[in-house]
Amino acid sequence: MMKIKIAIPSKGRISEPSINILEKAGLGLIDKNNRKLISKTFNEDIEVMFARASDIPEFVNDGVADMGITGVDLINENEADVIELLDLRFGQTKLVLAAPEESNINSVDDITEEMKVATEFPVLTKKYLDKKGLSLKIVKLSGSTEAAPFIGIADLITDLTSTGTTLKMNHLQIIDNILDSTIKLIGNKYSLKNKKELIEAVSTSIKGVLDAERKKLIMMNVKNDDLDKVKEVMPSMGGLTISEVLSNEKTVAVQAVIDEKEVFELVNCLRNAGAKDILVVPIERII
Numbered sequence: 001m002m003k004i005k006i007a008i009p010s011k012g013r014i015s016e017p018s019i020n021i022l023e024k025a026g027l028g029l030i031d032k033n034n035r036k037l038i039s040k041t042f043n044e045d046i047e048v049m050f051a052r053a054s055d056i057p058e059f060v061n062d063g064v065a066d067m068g069i070t071g072v073d074l075i076n077e078n079e080a081d082v083i084e085l086l087d088l089r090f091g092q093t094k095l096v097l098a099a100p101e102e103s104n105i106n107s108v109d110d111i112t113e114e115m116k117v118a119t120e121f122p123v124l125t126k127k128y129l130d131k132k133g134l135s136l137k138i139v140k141l142s143g144s145t146e147a148a149p150f151i152g153i154a155d156l157i158t159d160l161t162s163t164g165t166t167l168k169m170n171h172l173q174i175i176d177n178i179l180d181s182t183i184k185l186i187g188n189k190y191s192l193k194n195k196k197e198l199i200e201a202v203s204t205s206i207k208g209v210l211d212a213e214r215k216k217l218i219m220m221n222v223k224n225d226d227l228d229k230v231k232e233v234m235p236s237m238g239g240l241t242i243s244e245v246l247s248n249e250k251t252v253a254v255q256a257v258i259d260e261k262e263v264f265e266l267v268n269c270l271r272n273a274g275a276k277d278i279l280v281v282p283i284e285r286i287i
């Protein structure tokens, strides 16, 4: 019987969201708390392997794992030849080139060849510098890159930023954008052929979770006399389900899937149109 392994980050900021999305997709982890490297899931053909986010691109490239969850920054830094299956819509960040605010580097044009750049991303940084026709020395670090200019080991850095707080706290300013990154579900090229069905099943389930995140199920009771008014204010997407409620007054139950952005306004309109017992319910998956 075919089995697949999905590599997910064992720690760090993208570990928990990765586990959550698998759980919502129906792939709850059975051994997630006992520090095992491999966990079974609710599906006996699908296992999860815990790894560092930075190792996952290579593991999926090499087929150690059939699928994986990791960032675009790390996929590109490792030059992994993997298939991108889904954008998981979290971990938005940018790789930027930055210099001390109090320096005379205000744009790429101010960079000179004797300068050094510190980074956790030497491959992406080298490619970027090559494109700009610059051949600076790259100092490879494995964290706290923002401190490099102030301890005198580099003039510039490239690092990830999302809120911008870390750059600001370290008195650094952005000189250029190098890469936009989010977290992706990726697949091994060969597994995608040999284990197509299982991989597609995982991918479809996770896509269902993502689709559901922005939707709500809305349910209400409506007297027959008010039904036309209610129908008028409901958005047409996907159609309404209308079923008879057994009660003295002629009443129906109406339900529909709506965009979460519409909820606030719609609930008010529905009340004014005569809807009663309005329920707004989260949806786990839409397949």
Ligand SMILES: Nc1ncnc2c1ncn2[C@@H]1O[C@H](COP(=O)(O)OP(=O)(O)OP(=O)(O)O)[C@@H](O)[C@H]1O
Pocket (backbone or CB within 6 Å): 011, 012, 013, 014, 053, 054, 070, 071, 072, 073, 074, 091, 092, 093, 160, 161, 162, 163, 181, 182, 183
């Ligand atoms: N500040 C950030 N905001 C959003 N996403 C980020 C940020 N920093 C990193 N990421 C994304 O998270 C991925 C994993 O980061 P990383 O492995 O560094 O985990 P971490 O949470 O920073 O833990 P660690 O303490 O091990 O560095 C990165 O490759 C990147 O895609």
Ligand SMILES: O=P(O)(O)OC[C@H]1O[C@H](OP(=O)(O)OP(=O)(O)O)[C@H](O)[C@@H]1O
Pocket (backbone or CB within 6 Å): 143, 144, 145, 146, 159, 160, 161, 162, 163, 164, 165, 166, 167
């Ligand atoms: O723009 P911000 O929201 O401030 O985020 C940027 C910071 O987040 C990451 O560091 P992380 O917290 O992962 O620490 P690390 O350097 O130990 O990886 C990144 O390396 C930056 O330092």
Ligand SMILES: [Mg+2]
Pocket (backbone or CB within 6 Å): none
């Ligand atoms: Mg980090």
